[in-house]
Amino acid sequence: AQSVAQPEDQVNVAEGNPLTVKCTYSVSGNPYLFWYVQYPNRGLQFLLKYITGDNLVKGSYGFEAEFNKSQTSFHLKKPSALVSDSALYFCAAGSAAGNKLTFGGGTRVLVKP
Amino acid sequence: ETGVTQTPRHLVMGMTNKKSLKCEQHLGHNAMYWYKQSAKKPLELMFVYNFKEQTENNSVPSRFSPECPNSSHLFLHLHTLQPEDSALYLCASSQEVRDTQYFGPGTRLTVL
Numbered sequence: 001a002q003s004v005a006q007p008e009d010q011v012n013v014a015e016g017n018p019l020t021v022k023c024t025y026s027v028s029g030n031p032y033l034f035w036y037v038q039y040p041n042r043g044l045q046f047l048l049k050y051i052t053g054d055n056l057v058k059g060s061y062g063f064e065a066e067f068n069k070s071q072t073s074f075h076l077k078k079p080s081a082l083v084s085d086s087a088l089y090f091c092a093a094g095s096a097a098g099n100k101l102t103f104g105g106g107t108r109v110l111v112k113p
Numbered sequence: 114e115t116g117v118t119q120t121p122r123h124l125v126m127g128m129t130n131k132k133s134l135k136c137e138q139h140l141g142h143n144a145m146y147w148y149k150q151s152a153k154k155p156l157e158l159m160f161v162y163n164f165k166e167q168t169e170n171n172s173v174p175s176r177f178s179p180e181c182p183n184s185s186h187l188f189l190h191l192h193t194l195q196p197e198d199s200a201l202y203l204c205a206s207s208q209e210v211r212d213t214q215y216f217g218p219g220t221r222l223t224v225l
Contacts, residue, residue, distance in 0.1 A: 046215065090156065099210035
């Protein structure tokens with residue numbers, strides 16, 4: 001069975017500092033990976049995805065993520081966090097051979113001014 | 114804003130009621146999904162429909178009954194729910210399965 005782990009329930013960072021949200025996955029075969037963000041009382045919004053190609057994926061709002069096959073990780077990063085980045089972040093993984101996405105438990109990001 | 118709408122946005126129902134959640138996507142996608150989001154639990158996939166055919170039922174209790182009359186509409190019929198079914202129910206769509214999913218705003222369901 002596939003699984004996704006987000007080891008941190010919450011990440012606190014000062015505005016202007018780098019932000020990292022961790023994600024590791026376990027899928028059979030080649031993975032496809034996503035990051036989504038959820039603001040209060042809203043649905044999930046797509047940030048970026050990895051299917052094949054460059055290990056460094058650039059997405060919306062200045063976010064990027066690095067696919068690391070050997071560590072089965074797909075950490076989300078932003079060089080300089082904004083207060084408006086405060087939200088709930090979800091990592092998701094699926095297998096290229098399947099049709100189901102599995103989501104991690106989510107990481108709440110709090111960016112303080 | 115994402116092209117996926119859900120109604121109602123909030124629903125309170127008793128355990129003996131029957132209600133339905135509606136999802137509509139205006140993106141021309143072929144796949145649609147129902148997810149359950151509970152407090153302190155990962156997002157749980159409930160059902161997947163691809164070209165109106167159900168391709169995934171993630172061991173969901175029969176008190177939840179999905180319906181997909183066409184590729185643009187997805188319903189979730191609810192009956193004799195339990196208080197633990199209270200959650201945010203999210204609908205999503207994608208061009209094909211494995212493509213990027215676009216989510217609606219969700220229906221906040223409270224079962225009394």
